[in-house]
Structures are given as C-alpha cells and as structure tokens.
Amino acid sequence: MRAARCTEYGPPKGLTVTETDDPRPGPGEVLVQVHAAAVNFPDVLIVADRYQVPAALPFTPGSEFAGVVAGLGPGVSGPPVGSPVAGAVLTGAFAEQVVVPAASLRQVPDGLDMIHAAAFHVTYATAYHSLVTVGRAAAGEWAVVLGAAGGVGSAAVDIAARLGLRVVAAASAEERLAVARGLGAEAGVDYVRENLKLRVRELTGGEGAHLVIDPVGGRYAEAALRGLRRGGRFVTVGYADGEIPRIPLNLVLLKDLVVRGFEIRTVRRYAPDAVAEADRVLARLVREGMRPLVSRVHPLAGVAAALTDVAERRTTGKVVLDLTAR
Template sequence: MAELDDPEPGPGEVLVRVHTAAVNYPDVLIAANRYQVSAPLPFIPGSEFAGVVTALGPGVPGPAVGSPVAGAVLSGAFAEQVVAPVAALRSIPDGLDMVHAAAFHVTYTTAYHALVTVGGATAGEWVAVLGAAGGVGSAVVDVATRLGLRVIAAASSEQRLGVARELGAEAGIDYAREDLKARIRELTGGPGAHLVIDPVGGDHAEVALRALRRAGRFVTVGFADGGIPRIPLNLVLLKNLVVRGFEARTIRWEDPDAATAAELALAGMVRAGMRPLVSEVHPLSEVAAALTAVAERRTSGKIVLEMTGESR
C-alpha cells in the first residue's frame, strides 16, 4: 500500500472517488503480465469499480459531479481514486448498492452477450456452464435461468454446485468425479447440450465440445484454468458445430446496438430482483489475499474490496 498524489482527469476522462472494486480473474493475469494485453508499468491493479464522480476533464460534459457510476478500466481500480475514460462509465441500475454495483457490470454483460449476442440462446434450450460457481460462471447461470434456459452447471465440487443450484441451475455435474460428456448427454436425454459457455478452458473444454448435439454452439469467454485448449477441428466439421469467442472490452464499438440491448435487458432483470453473487467483502488492505483467492479459484461469485465505509 502506498500514498500517491491525487490523479487528474485529462480530455475525455472523469475522476471517480472509488467506493468499491471487484476482483476479477483478469486482474490476476494482468498483474502477472499473462493477459492478452499488457498494462504499462508502473500500474495499480484492478479493473472494475463503483463510486461517485468528483471531477470532469476538459471538455467532458458529464456525468455530473456527485453522480454514482460504475466502470471498467484495464488497471487502476484498486485505489481510492481512479481516472477513467468517460466512455468506460455506466450509470448504476436502480436497486444495486455500491458493493453489488462493482460486481455487476463485467461478469453480467459478459454472461448476457455470451448467451444471447454470441450464443444465440433461446428459451427452453439446454446450456452447459463450465466453472458455474465462479464470477462469470455464476452470472451465466443466473442470466440463463432468467432467460428460460435449462442450465446444467459444471463445477469442481458439490459445494460449488450447490451455489449454482441456488442460482437456478436445473442439474449439476462435479467434473472432478463425474464423466462430463456422459452426464451432459444423460441429462439432456441423449443428444447433448444446445450451447456450452466456457470461462475456464483447460482440459474440460474439448470434453464439453464433444457433449454438444449436432449444430450446437460453443462460446469461449476466458481461461481461468490457465490452459488454452486446442480444439480438433474435425469435431467441429463432423457435427456442424459453431465455435465462437466473446471479448468484453470491444463490444461497445464493435456492436453498439447489442451493447445497448444488453444493458436494457440486464437493468430489467435487476429491477426484477437479480443481484450478483458476492461471497466476500474485504478492505483494500487485504487486496493481496483477495487476488490470491481468485487466482487459486477458491471463491464463489465475486470478491469485492471496500475503499471506505461509505458503500454500506
């Protein structure tokens, strides 16, 4: 921990007094310089935050000073103040406090786009979710259930499967003990899942791909396992499968209409009672322990850091 000079927003930027910040697996990768892009050194870790606008950079018309906002940046969120591009900020959906606002945007927009924008999910379909108790996985289970999908949760222990069932999963598979492919086919009555959402990667990815029915869809959103799978393309060819990826940082300029549709849909779900799963809340001084817990995949849902007592 260190005391630094107060940052100042430049053109197109906003200064935010951070109340809370969520810990995501990419924060671990960025700190280890194993993410898809590198943060310029030196940097403060942390990407997802919620707080209040305290200053606007030159020429920035809003949001107004004093407005509550949530945002995402490559780095800088694990601090009492953060400078962010105005385009990286979002209003906080009605019904979310600062703790849940910090945990909401990245994982829930990823979940919605993976399911709908990229995955083409429709009500009644079977979706298998890998890492179903983690930050992204739990959000996928939550959103998928609310969209009327039949969710098969896959996780590494019965305790973590219990978390997914509480979020609405219809069935669970402990892939530390059970045959993932055989169980998906058994649960779906033989043909397999319509859709797989995979934020984990590693050895289970190909197995889940093999458990898709003909013309099924596989969406990759991350590699929390640490291993990037190599998929035999003959599997894709023989069953007429679709394999797609989703990268959350680029959706707003690649498909702004889809980004707006996701925000509206998710805001409606929040009004209906949806809240992100926050399993732990820590002071900023415990950031190293929080990052370690996420790196070792010992958490369910999200860990949130509080900068002050103002978020409660």
C-alpha cells in the same frame, strides 16, 4: 490517495498499498471517487504479466469499479458530480480515485448498492453477451456453464435461468454446484469426478446441449464440446484453468458445431446495438431482483489476499474490495 501498486510482475503477494498522488481528469475524462472494486481473474494475469495486453510497471491493478463522480475534465458535460457510476478499465481501479474516459462509465442500475454495482457490469455483461449476443441462446434450450460457481459462471447461470434456458452447471465440487443450483441451474455435473460428456448427454435426454459457455478452458473444454448436439454452439470466454485448450477441429466438422469467442473490451466498438440491448435487459432483470453473487468483501489492505483467493479458485461468485473501509 491510497492505491494498490504493482512494482514487479509475479504473484499477488507482491502487491503493496501506498499513498500516491491524486489523479486529475484530462480532456474527455472523469474523476471517480471509488467506493468498491471487484476482483477479476484477468487482474491476476495482468499482475503476473500473463494477460493478452501488458501493463507497464509500476501500475495500479484493478479493472472494475463503482463510485461517485468527483470531477469532470475539460469538455465533459456529465455525468454530474455526485452521480453514482460504474466502469471498467484495464488497470487503475484498486485505488481511492480513478480517472477514466467519460464514455466508459455506466449508470448504476437502480437497486444495486456500491458493493454489488462493482461486481455487476463486467461479469454480467460478459455473461449476457456470451449467452445471447454470441451464443444465440433461446428459452427452452439446454445450456452448459463451466465454472458455474465462479464470477462469469455464476452470472451466466443466473441470467440463463431467468431467460428461460435449462441450465446444466458444471463445477469442481458439490458445494459449488449447490451455489449454481441456488441461482437456477436445473442440474449439475462435478467434472472432476464425473464424465462431463456422458453426464451432459444423459441430462439432456441423450441429444446433448444446445450451448456451452466456457470461462474455464483447460481439459474440460473438449469434453463439454463433445457434449453438444449436432449444430450446437460453443462460446469460449476465458481460461481460468490457466491452460488454453486445443480443440480437434474434426469434432466441429463432424457435428456441424459453431465455436465462437467473446471478449468484453471490444464489444462496444463492434456491436453497439447489442450493448444497448444488454443494458436494457440487465437493468430489467435487476429491477426484478437479480443481484450478483458476492462471496467475500475485503478492505483495500487485503488486496493481495483477495487476488490470491481468486487465483486459486477458492471463491464463489465475486470478491470485492471496499475502498471506504480501513
């Protein structure tokens, strides 16, 4: 099978696409023929050996995929061969086949093709749990979403608007804010050219936002925190800016703020009921027409370019590799 391979840590340009041995599922595992794989910012970090969890060289990067079941390992009763599935792994998705634990697979929601299915679950589950499970979002509240045209950011805008929140999109350029408005954002702030704290307060009638979703980190995190009203909630999701922010805790104390984090890899272990509820809500929203924003599709041979675009934040929504294209 063809697979992208990382043989040396560094920038995405070091990746190569080569022929490797077909994997075989072991006990409790499922073999999936991958049709599409989404590119996420953590993939860039893993290739550079800057992620919280290291991957030993050599390895196949890629964490999010969709395809069909091609084989079952010993002791696995399903899903049946030929079933459309989506899943997530730490590494291994940028290949024509991947072996994963059966429990890690999800049914593809009705209405999603493979390209959109690959871009859906991790990003939209992250956005939903950040908003609802951790952020306790409620209809009518003001929610600020940083990086609002990126993968998690665009999903958070989309879900929040559909759940009845009033969304302030924050992004680095007017064209990116236009994308967020198209997904339902009520207002936008260009945080490169505008004072994020003051604009959020103005847009929310002077009181500030109820909730901030931050997948960006860096220098804008503190400004967004300062834009919260008393008792507001701040959810840190990731650090696409490349810098982990240092928040002055006196701000949290003085305004009785709540700061929480969300990380997708552990939610199934610690909040299974919330996972089930998220699956139900997201499936309903897909039936009602929700689709992930996919801005670019590359063949597997374009994996280095795809990761570079994500690393340099030149994209909106999600970038996907089409494993069926040559």
